[in-house]
Amino acid sequence: MPELPEVEVTRRSFADAIAGARVHGVYLGKPLRWPLGCDPRTLEGMTITEVRRRGKYLLIGLDSGAMLLVHLGMSGSLRFALALPEKGKHDHFELQTSKGVLRLHDPRRFGAVIYVAGETDPVARKLLGGLGMEPLSDAFTMERFRQGLKSSRSDIKQLLLAGKLVVGVGNIYASEALFRAGISPTVKASLIGLERSSRLFHAIREVLSEAVNMGGSSLKDFSSADGTEGHFQTAAKVYGRSLQPCLQCETPIRMLRQGQRSSFYCPRCQR
Numbered sequence: 001m002p003e004l005p006e007v008e009v010t011r012r013s014f015a016d017a018i019a020g021a022r023v024h025g026v027y028l029g030k031p032l033r034w035p036l037g038c039d040p041r042t043l044e045g046m047t048i049t050e051v052r053r054r055g056k057y058l059l060i061g062l063d064s065g066a067m068l069l070v071h072l073g074m075s076g077s078l079r080f081a082l083a084l085p086e087k088g089k090h091d092h093f094e095l096q097t098s099k100g101v102l103r104l105h106d107p108r109r110f111g112a113v114i115y116v117a118g119e120t121d122p123v124a125r126k127l128l129g130g131l132g133m134e135p136l137s138d139a140f141t142m143e144r145f146r147q148g149l150k151s152s153r154s155d156i157k158q159l160l161l162a163g164k165l166v167v168g169v170g171n172i173y174a175s176e177a178l179f180r181a182g183i184s185p186t187v188k189a190s191l192i193g194l195e196r197s198s199r200l201f202h203a204i205r206e207v208l209s210e211a212v213n214m215g216g217s218s219l220k221d222f223s224s225a226d227g228t229e230g231h232f233q234t235a236a237k238v239y240g241r242s243l244q245p246c247l248q249c250e251t252p253i254r255m256l257r258q259g260q261r262s263s264f265y266c267p268r269c270q271r
Contacts (some may be wrong), residue, residue: 002072002136004168005211006222006230007021008125009030010072013224014080014102015051016062021035021097022047026077029092030109033073036093037123038115055131056165065118069127073110080102080225102225132165135182135204136212145201149189156192156200157185169204172217172268175239175264178184182268185256185263186271210235 002010026040049061051096058070060080062206070078082100084125091115093104104111105195107193116124132148133140149199159165178185180203204206216230217220223229233240237247242255256263 001074002056002216002222003170003173003230004053004056004078005173006047006216007072008053008136008212009216009224009230010078011051011053011058013226013228014078018048018080018097018099018102020047021099023062023095023097025096025097027094028088029087032104032106032115033071033112034112036113036115042240043095047271054128054134054243055163057128067116067124069112069114069116069124070104072104073108073112074107075103075108076104076106076111076221076227079105079227093238100184106239125193130164132167133261135166135168135208139199140205142198142201144251146194146197149192152189154188154189155186155258156183157258159189159261160204161261168206168208171261171263172236172239173204173207173211176236177207179238179265179270182270184267185265187256187271192250212225238266240264250262 020239023046024041026043028036028040028128047063049063053058056071060068060070082104084103085099087094090107091103091105092109095102114123118124133144145166152159156230157174157178160169161171177200181196181200183192183200211217211232214230214232214235215224216227218229238253241253242250242264245271246253247266249266250268251268253264254267
């Protein structure tokens, strides 16, 4: 699933190129997770003003004050170019503009493109209002992070994945941040002391920043809107390395299931 680094890399790969583009037409393929929410012809003639990100949502601003909320789901990816190859069976949305074509490719169709009147629109508030702190922004503070840990009843890994305290720390990045902080994924969040919570706070920022700089993680078929693949997976210290020696102490890395996700950790380095 594309997480914060992949979504941010995607945003950066086409945001400047599409800004100022006028919408000429819209193509809808098979239904996605949620409907578009408007007649596609409503978008024709509008101008794209900017592309922002909130959590794992891309916010494509329009000159009318409205927005398109784009979520890549489990397997989605965007492409933007002056011209693209003929649409395939997994291409389910296309925005045709004066500067090029923006296309959503989504084999599993868990992604979505949703039209909202603005950030105060009830649909936008429902999807964005409950999201946690942005870990790469000034809104991510040690005080709020510490308070969130102390008030939680969840294991720390599950809390990070939930997105209510901090957004975008997906499975890969949670495993890597916990390894850097020396914290086991099964520790109760409320039991993590000040020193270790500080290490985790900084580790989250470091891991996500490095992942963005490396173009995200391309474990299956992720690539940015210009077709570039990510390389963070090559730098992972624990994720995907079950039974391989820890790069710090040589203890075999373990894997356990938490909910529906696999957690990778070093039983010696992480307590």
